[in-house]
Structures are given as structure tokens and as C-alpha cells.
Amino acid sequence: MTPFGEKMRKLRMERGVTLKQMADEIGVSSAYLSALEHGKRGRPGWHLIQRIxxxxxxxxxxxxxxxxxxxxxxxxxxxxxxxxNPKATELANRLADEIARLEAATLDEILVIIERRRSKTLAAGSPSDAARRRRSVRTG
Known part of the structure; x- marks a missing residue:
């Protein structure tokens, strides 16, 4: 399940809505909605997010x-x-190899490290972040 799928399921459960009811209302199949919740489909497009x-x-x-x-x-x-940096390649490959075996607590630790670094970078207004925002503005 993806973070988005988990959130969607939680919202449905809190409101007592079935997959079929939600799917009918937003104009998709219940099979697609189920696949989206379970992480078997890619992230939803902007228009579907807006309907949700x-x-x-x-x-x-x-x-x-x-x-x-x-x-x-x-x-x-x-x-x-x-x-x-070659260490980035090593990290990406090792994470790909190990992610299925990592416990939830370990995943949480890694996410905390990444979020802490992201927060510092955003607070400092790094040049790479500014460049990314400029590209985003140009491409839409």
C-alpha cells in the first residue's frame, strides 16, 4: 500500500464509504480504485486527485x-x-536490494533523516532548490 492509498482507505473507512460508492462518484472503476489503494497502480493524476x-x-x-x-x-x-557522488549510486542500489527486509522502525529512521535534511535545505534556500522551482515554473 502507498501512503496515498493508506490515506484514501482511512478517509473511506472514517466516512463509511465503500470502494464502489467512491468509484461511482468520482468516475473510475472500483477495481482501479482498489489497485490505487493497494499500490498496484501508479500515483493518480491531478484531475483524479481533485475529484477525490x-x-x-x-x-x-x-x-x-x-x-x-x-x-x-x-x-x-x-x-x-x-x-x-558514487555513494548516491551505492545508496540507491543497496536500498533497492534491502527495502523489502527493512522493519517499519528502520524505515521511520531513514525517513526522519531525509526529512531533517530536506527541512535544512529548504530553510537555507539552497541554489538547487531554487533551480528546481524555476524549472517547475517553466514546465507548468
């Missing part, structure tokens, strides 16, 4: 969180380490 937010009547901070979860919920990713 509308269906659950989610706004503001909670909507931003759902959008963030969708963005980090692609179940099959590719990491391009070309041009990076």
Missing part, C-alpha cells in the same frame, strides 16, 4: 497533505544517480 478531494470535501492543509502523499506514492520508481 472534492468527494471527501477536503480543503486547505489536509488537501495539501493528500496532494503531497499522492506525489510520493509512485510504487515503482527509478532513481537516476548519473553524475552524482
Amino acid at each position: 478531494l472534492s468527494f471527501f470535501n477536503i480543503i486547505w492543509d489536509e488537501a495539501e497533505e493528500v496532494i503531497r502523499l499522492a506525489r510520493i506514492s509512485h510504487p515503482r520508481i527509478t532513481i537516476d544517480t548519473s553524475g552524482l
